[in-house]
Each structure stands twice: as C-alpha cells, then as structure tokens.
Amino acid sequence: MKSKKIKFLAYYLPQYHPIPENDEWWGKGFTEWTNVTKAKSLFRGHKQPNLPADLGFYDLRVPQVQIEQALLAKKNGIDGFIYYQYWFGNGKMLLGLPAERMLQNKDIDIPFCFCWANETWKGIWHGIDDPKVLIEQKYEGEEGYIRYFDYLLPFFKDDRYLKVDNKPMFHILRIEDIPNLQLFIKIFNSLAVQAGFDGIYFISTLVYNQELIIKDPNIYGHVGLDIFNKMRYGQTTIFNNNSLLQKIELKLKKLVGHTNKVGDRKRPLIFDYQKGVQNLEIKFPHEKYITCVFPNWDNSPRSGEKSMIFKNSTPAAWEKHLKKSISELRSNPENPPFVIIKSWNEWAEGNYLEPDQKYGLEWLAVVRKVKQHQLLNIQE
Structure with a gap:
C-alpha cells in the first residue's frame, strides 16, 4: 500500500468517573480503577494488579487528563480515539x-469518532454469578433515532x-441487533x-453474518475482532481438531468449568x-475488512475466575503482531486504510496502550516505531 496513509485508531473507554448508576450497582465512587486495584494473581506467574504509571489513577472529570492523553497519543502515532x-x-x-x-474543550487536540456500544x-461481565440485567439496550424506532442523531450532530460538525x-x-x-437496521441507516444518512454531509461512514464491529456487511453499500467497513480467535489458534486444546481425544478433552474441561461460555466458566481461559x-495468519476475508490488533489482554480484574487471559504479552511480541497486520493491509490496498487498536485504556481488561508500571511507554513506542516505518515505505 503505497498510495494510502494508514491511520491508527484506538478504542477509548470513558468509565473513569463516578456516575449514579455505577454507585448503585457496584458501590459509591466506583470507576474502572476500582476493579483494577483489587485484582489478584490467579496462577503461578500471573502478575496482578497491573497499575498505571505516567497518567496515574486519573479522573476524567479533570480536563487536563484528556489533554495529556491526546498529547501522549499523537506523539506516539495514534491518529484518533x-x-x-x-x-x-x-x-x-x-x-x-x-x-x-472534550467537545467543549479545543485543547483536547486529537481526532475522534464514536462507537455506539x-x-x-449484565452483571455477568463483572465476574458475579448473578447475570441480571443492569440496564437494557432499547431501540425506539424513527423518533428515537432522530433524537440520537440530534445529540450526535454537534460532534459530527x-x-x-x-x-x-x-x-x-x-x-x-452490534449492528445486527438493531431490529430495523435499514430504517436506522436511512434516517442517519438522510x-x-x-x-x-454526504452521509454517514458506517462501520460494523461484532458481526455473525458477514454477507450482511459485504452486500450493504451503506456499510463501509467491518472491524476484525475475530483477531481474538485467531490469536488462540492451536492453543484451545491439546489434541487435534475433531479427534475423539479432543472431544473427550472438551467434555472434561466443561465439567470443571473451563469453557468459552462466560456464564458457565469456573476458571480462567489462559492463552499464550x-x-x-507466532502462529498468527492474517487474511482479509473481504474488501470491507478492517484489521484489528491488541497489545495485551487480561480481564481478570473485571471478571475474576470467569476471565480470559493472554499471558506473556510483551512490547516485543506486540510489535510482531502489529507488523503482521500492517503487512496484510498493505497487500490489500482496496481495504479501508485503518488499523483499529483495542484499546487505549481498558485497564480492567488488561487491554491498554497507556504507560504501566512494568513497561512504561514501551506499548506506545511500538506504535510510533511501526507507524514511522510504514510512512517511510509510502514515501519510497
């Protein structure tokens, strides 16, 4: 890919300030840091808690925090949140x-967009046994979509x-969860x-029916969150796929609570x-596919024994991961020129680029290094 400049975009979690709902569900003053600081090691060699360094335990009600995040991100090759x-x-x-x-504060100088989550x-995502609904996602139809767009418009402008x-x-x-998707798209575009504007540049994330995305001319991209499954390749079972021994192994694991189903899980899934x-093979399945990468993952602070953990994540391994994704993207110049990084600051999922107390700025230094390398290739 020599004609397009690749942009590096990172998901940004805003759950670093108290809200009444979280106070009610989890206790007064709850933020993402509450889970981070109480995390414990679950097995030999498992390091927890992982704690922030340069930015500290910040509160997003303080304007200077977002200013410093923006400066740090841009300095290290992040093109937007x-x-x-x-x-x-x-x-x-x-x-x-x-x-x-951020909308009111122009000193927070970094491009941004939204992902409607x-x-x-449900409580189950926080490792508790009660899977009750905390707050339900609802879809109101035309009037609700118009109200939502009106809220978004000042940001779009x-x-x-x-x-x-x-x-x-x-x-x-979850674009497939919208019961009247075409109505939603039509209203937003109109x-x-x-x-x-000339419409909305819709991008889907979690998708089970990729044909829906491929055939819809109003959807321009699909973020490849299947990277998590690809990174687990060859590590889920000891025995070969579809063998009798593998089936027995899977049944035994399920009996002891070692399962992909979060609600039934009694012990963490651990991958390397x-x-x-090393085993990662990235092949874009269609022309709307947007490569996704993640530097680290350990959501035990949030989910405890129900967590999924990628042990042995290091800046050096992260660099190899990112380079593989960039290489595949450069081989597919028809695909959207974006790399989606999950994530900037999901600390309770052990999924972040911000400086930590073990590696400091090294997670971000990898992005800067790879970004500079790909820019040199474009100029050749």
Missing part, C-alpha cells in the same frame, strides 16, 4: 461526560471528528445530508500471547 458511547434509548445515556467535555449491561469523503465515521458494536503471534 474511538470513544465508546452508551446510548440505551429513551434518551438514556451513560458515561457521556468525557466526550461532552449498543449492548445490554466538530473539526476534530473523523470523516471519510465528507461522511462522519460511526462505528456500531439527516447527515440535511446537515451538509507470544505463541498466538
């Missing part, structure tokens, strides 16, 4: 404060908001045109990040 957005319908929004403060919140061909970029976590990188 993808803010998770929690719009539940009926005008209910959670954790919207950081983005709203349209997902019902901001000069920092990421746009492609005069279309604001808008990610949807209102965007009325506002002076370095082996995953």
